[in-house]
Amino acid sequence: MQTIHETQWRGLKILKTDKSQISQGVGYVEFAAFYKSKGDGQLHENSKFIYENGQWYYFDGVILEPYSVGRNEACWCGSKKKYKKCHGK
Numbered sequence: 371m372q373t374i375h376e377t378q379w380r381g382l383k384i385l386k387t388d389k390s391q392i393s394q395g396v397g398y399v400e401f402a403a404f405y406k407s408k409g410d411g412q413l414h415e416n417s418k419f420i421y422e423n424g425q426w427y428y429f430d431g432v433i434l435e436p437y438s439v440g441r442n443e444a445c446w447c448g449s450k451k452k453y454k455k456c457h458g459k
């Protein structure tokens with residue numbers, strides 16, 4: 371386990387948002403966050419957020435298997451290039 375200080379976050383991809391329980395104040399966001407520490411890494415998580423007192427709070431999350439970025443998807447680094455022409459090379 372790396373500490374946050376050793377980790378350099380490089381990009382974030384929001385994969386899915388689930389608003390089906392939003393009227394009960396519950397929302398889910400699935401994301402993949404890409405980082406560099408002693409190599410390339412990724413955090414793929416489905417997180418639960420709770421709406422309370424006019425704000426969204428992180429509740430908990432489930433860690434998922436690493437997300438494989440499709441070759442024609444936008445790269446996670448924010449370059450707006452396709453993955454295959456950017457970090458997917």
Ligand SMILES: [Zn+2]
Binds near residue numbers: 445448458
């Ligand atoms: Zn890239």
